[in-house]
Amino acid sequence: xxxxxxxxxxxxxxxxxxxxxxxxxxxxxxxxxxxxxxxxxxxxxxxxxxxxxxxxxxxxxxxxxxxxxxxxxxxxxxxxxxxxxxxxxxxxxxxxxxxxxxxxxxxxxxxxxxxxxxxxxxxxxxxxxxxxxxxxxxxxxxxxxxxxxxxxxxxxxxxxxxxxxxxxxxxxxxxxxxxxxxxxxxxxxxxxxxxxxxxxxxxxxxxxxxxxxxxxxxxxxxxxxxxxxxxxxxxxxxxxxxxxxxxxxxxxxxxxxxxxxxxxxxxxxxxxxxxxxxxxxxxxxxxxxxxxxxxxxxxxxxxxxxxxxxxxxxxxxxxxxxxxxxxxxxxxxxxxxxxxxxxxxxxxxxxxxxxxxxxxxxxxxxxxxxxxxxxxxxxxxxxxxxxxxxxxxxxxxxxxxxxxxxxxxxxxxxxxxxxxxxxxxxxxxxxxxxxxxxxxxxxxxxxxxxxxxxxxxxxxxxxxxxxxxxxxxxxxxxxxxxxxxxxxxxxxxxxxxxxxxxxxxxxxxxxxxxxxxxxxxxxxxxxxxxxxxxxxxxxxxxxxxxxxxxxxxxxxxxxxxxxxxxxxxxxxxxxxxxxxxxxxxxxxxxxxxxxxxxxxxxxxxxxxxxxxxxxxxxxxxxxxxxxxxxxxxxxxxxxxxxxxxxxxxx
Numbered sequence: 138x139x140x141x142x143x144x145x146x147x148x149x150x151x152x153x154x155x156x157x158x159x160x161x162x163x164x165x166x167x168x169x170x171x172x173x174x175x176x177x178x179x180x181x182x183x184x185x186x187x188x189x190x191x192x193x194x195x196x197x198x199x200x201x202x203x204x205x206x207x208x209x210x211x212x213x214x215x216x217x218x219x220x221x222x223x224x225x226x227x228x229x230x231x232x233x234x235x236x237x238x239x240x241x242x243x244x245x246x247x248x249x250x251x252x253x254x255x256x257x258x259x260x261x262x263x264x265x266x267x268x269x270x271x272x273x274x275x276x277x278x279x280x281x282x283x284x285x286x287x288x289x290x291x292x293x294x295x296x297x298x299x300x301x302x303x304x305x306x307x308x309x310x311x312x313x314x315x316x317x318x319x320x321x322x323x324x325x326x327x328x329x330x331x332x333x334x335x336x337x338x339x340x341x342x343x344x345x346x347x348x349x350x351x352x353x354x355x356x357x358x359x360x361x362x363x364x365x366x367x368x369x370x371x372x373x374x375x376x377x378x379x380x381x382x383x384x385x386x387x388x389x390x391x392x393x394x395x396x397x398x399x400x401x402x403x404x405x406x407x408x409x410x411x412x413x414x415x416x417x418x419x420x421x422x423x424x425x426x427x428x429x430x431x432x433x434x435x436x437x438x439x440x441x442x443x444x445x446x447x448x449x450x451x452x453x454x455x456x457x458x459x460x461x462x463x464x465x466x467x468x469x470x471x472x473x474x475x476x477x478x479x480x481x482x483x484x485x486x487x488x489x490x491x492x493x494x495x496x497x498x499x500x501x502x503x504x505x506x507x508x509x510x511x512x513x514x515x516x517x518x519x520x521x522x523x524x525x526x527x528x529x530x531x532x533x534x535x536x537x538x539x540x541x542x543x544x545x546x547x548x549x550x551x552x553x554x555x556x557x558x559x560x561x562x563x564x565x566x567x568x569x570x571x572x573x574x575x576x577x578x579x580x581x582x583x584x585x586x587x588x589x590x591x592x593x594x595x596x597x598x599x600x601x602x603x604x605x606x607x608x609x610x611x612x613x614x615x616x617x618x619x620x621x622x623x624x625x626x627x628x629x630x631x632x633x634x635x636x637x638x639x640x641x642x643x644x645x646x647x648x649x650x651x652x653x654x655x656x657x658x659x660x661x662x663x664x665x666x667x668x669x670x671x672x673x674x675x676x677x678x679x680x681x682x683x684x685x686x687x688x689x690x691x692x693x694x695x696x697x698x699x700x701x702x703x704x705x706x707x708x709x710x711x712x713x714x715x716x717x718x719x720x721x722x723x724x725x726x727x728x729x730x731x732x733x734x735x736x737x738x739x740x741x742x743x744x745x746x747x748x749x750x751x752x753x754x755x756x757x758x759x760x761x762x763x764x765x766x767x768x769x770x771x772x773x774x775x776x777x778x779x780x781x782x783x784x785x786x787x
Contacts (some may be wrong), residue, residue: 140692140778143761145674147173148621151573156717156758158675163760166625167670169594170616176773177670178625179654180409181643182731183459183661185563187233187479189410190297193442195270197648198236200224202340204430204539204585204738205380206633206642211387211403212291216637219401220644221380223338225275226391226413228401229650231638236730237410241399243271246331248281253294253325255286255317258340262289266331267307274337275300277311281328320752338378338393342584350764378758379508379538381436381497383698387474390446392437394538395459400449416472429475429483433459436497436538438504442517445482446472448577449506450494453485461493464515484521486637488513490531501546502654505533505559512563530563536580539587542597543652544617549597550590556599556615566615574613583672586607589632591641593654595619600629602617608646657701657771671709672774676717679781687784688754690715692777694764707747709777712738713756721760755784 141441147170150161162175169178178479186198194200201222246266255265259478271277276445282294298311299398339520361579374394379394389401392412401413402423414424417432435450446467453460453478468474468481477483488494491508498505504515512530517523534552535541548559551564554575556566567686568574579602587610595618600609612625630646636727649661658665671728679686688711721738740751763774 140780141777142159143226143674144776145761147175147471147619148569148616149623149672150569150675152569153675155760156676158288159677161675162672163549165623165672167627167668168296168623168625169596169614170619170621170623173619173621174774175623175672175763177657177668177771179771180658180665180668181651181653182654182655182665183645184229184234184650184652186236187227188236189237194648197645198229198234198650199644199648201236201337201643201648202377202646204378204587205382206391206631206644207382207384208633208637208642209380209384209387210403210637213403213405215403217389217403218393218638218642218650219382220631220650221342221378221382221391221393221564224335225276225334226380226388226399226401226700229411229599238584239401239410239413240276240334240413242332242597243335244333246329246333248328248330251279251325251329251331252323253282253321253329254323255289255319255321257286257318257320258316260313261301261314262286262294262311262313262317263308264331265308269299269307269309269331269333270336271303271309272336272626273300273303273334274514276334276337278332278334280330280332283324283558283752285324287319288315288323289313289317302554304593320635331598335393336394338400339375340377342374342376342582342757344374344564346496362515368578377582379584381438382537383437383439385439385444385446389413390439390450390472392434395433396437397432398434398437402656411761426473427476429454431465431475432457435459435461435494438499440466440504440517441499443482444470444521445523446648447497447504449497456644461488462488462491464488464506466492466595467698470734479494479711485522486524486526488527496541496550497534498541498543498548498550500543500548503539505529505548507533507550508540509534512559529559533557533563536601537583537586540599541587542590542591544592544597547617549588549615549617551586551599554568567620568615568622570613573624576602578602579604579606582607585630586633589641589643590634591654592634593641598632600627600632604708610626631711634755657699658768665768666768667768667770669764669766673712673762674760676714676758677758679713683757684760685784686758686781688752688759688779688781690780691741691750692778692780693747693750693754694777695743696773696775697745697771698773699771700769701771702767705765705766705772706767707743707763707772708740709743709750709761710740711752711754711779712760712762713754713758715734715757717758 145762146161150158201224203222205221215390218229229236251266280295301312302310317772382391398416399413419426433652434448450461468483491510496507506513516525536551558566582602597615601613602702603611629643636642640655643651699773
């Protein structure tokens with residue numbers, strides 16, 4: 138019987154059974170396709186940056202779970218990375234790798250409004266501040282305090298702290314680094330000032346209940362109730378904190394979903410980073426706007442074509458109530474003017490299909506706006522209409538605000554039950570992994586799902602939560618040049634493919650900024666560890682599939698280009714079975730090997746100069762698997778061949 142070449146169709150197919158998909162790949166992890174052949178994905182390294190604050194995060198370089206990354210270069214030449222998390226908004230200066238806290242201050246008290254109380258032997262400090270509006274986890278910085286309770290010095294109090302518990306609307310607690318050596322009530326000095334940062338959000342979507350649930354002055358469209366109001370027995374669903382951000386020149390406009398508009402302005406002085414400030418009529422200087430600047434919105438975008446700031450899902454003129462389908466925009470070249478007049482281009486438009494705006498995406502020629510039921514196109518046309526809006530598709534869906542991305546002028550997004558593409562026409566994106574992805578997905582955590590590009594490999598990546606996970610643990614890749622799909626497991630929270638950083642940039646769950654396609658190992662560990670990657674074919678007949686076949690040798694076709702190890706290696710596994718309903722053969726013990734039990738799977742080590750592997754595998758069907766789990770190994774599979782001879786019938 139001649140050598141049987143194993144030349145499988147590019148891409149992974151889980152839409153058919155393992156035998157029906159004969160000639161295709163069936164399982165994989167940490168694999169991509171390049172020129173039609175599978176290879177291990179590139180490795181990743183962690184940014185070595187630090188956090189510029191005495192109250193540093195417990196691990197990595199930033200606080201919380203990042204849901205947004207935004208990269209740009211300031212006029213000073215600083216390479217800046219905006220990081221929006223559930224706890225803070227931070228900016229990393231790429232020149233020094235330092236992460237600065239620029240989270241807006243929502244309220245600063247008058248001197249003396251805050252008092253402290255300490256108890257002997259306890260590190261818990263009770264803070265009194267009338268109508269503090271804080272929630273558990275909020276950050277507050279005190280100044281002007283004096284020593285309290287013996288060992289609780291002024292230096293300890295005059296720092297950033299997190300709210301540990303909320304007792305009532307006028308009282309909360311913090312925990313300091315030392316225990317008080319004496320009880321002290323109502324102390325701390327008459328000049329204490331508290332600067333409260335923007336309230337924190339959720340790391341995941343969850344139901345909360347009880348007094349104090351939700352956000353202060355919660356917005357009905359977000360599903361939150363007002364802080365301090367009663368909630369139903371079933372509780373309130375609070376979604377994960379998301380951010381949108383866009384440049385207005387070198388300045389950055391940011392928006393926490395269902396919050397206000399804020400601007401951060403680089404100081405131009407290295408190492409000097411001020412906080413972002415709310416854009417409002419009550420602000421001052423460069424942050425002061427007219428009275429019609431949106432107070433709340435679901436996302437913000439700055440039009441490249443017209444330098445107009447657009448707020449999506451925002452309050453109407455003269456109202457503070459969020460209208461989830463309303464779009465408003467500022468005057469051209471003027472983010473401070475939102476009141477329409479005959480002399481400016483400010484205005485608004487309300488969409489008609491759906492119940493809320495779900496996502497927005499700026500493409501080369503238009504702005505795409507998804508509601509929960511339709512897709513719209515917005516194009517700038519100038520006066521008198523300013524923007525035209527066209528309905529592109531009805532009865533379409535998008536999984537989350539961050540589930541869409543664009544590459545080569547084409548938009549790609551994940552819907553609630555399939556993938557879509559738009560290149561002038563909305564179309565379903567054929568997917569050989571559709572059932573595999575959408576039948577094992579935690580849709581309750583869909584706010585966490587996100588998309589990103591990997592332009593160097595012509596890929597779209599979607600990250601999502603599997604059915605039994607409340608955090609992102611899986612990804613699916615579409616290669617839009619070769620029309621191939623792959624999938625795997627990876628824990629990431631945000632992704633940005635920016636040429637300004639040299640590598641695709643991701644955020645990890647432990648506060649790490651991670652550069653992908655950088656090296657060949659997992660650099661999130663110290664020392665770097667191996668990336669466990671593999672791909673397995675669907676079943677194929679050994680010989681004619683009627684008689685048993687005996688596979689007795691394999692000619693591997695593997696390259697190790699890009700490996701950093703002097704002796705890179707992969708393992709090849711042949712997995713035989715008798716019929717599609719039977720299990721793959723299990724590896725026998727050594728005494729069974731000597732007894733010639735060849736119906737079990739066999740794993741063989743293949744190195745750089747391995748020419749042929751002698752095997753002893755018997756069955757009707759067989760699956761071919763190749764993988765690696767060694768440091769410094771990079772590999773690509775070609776077209777291996779198997780030598781099979783007839784081995785009787787049973």
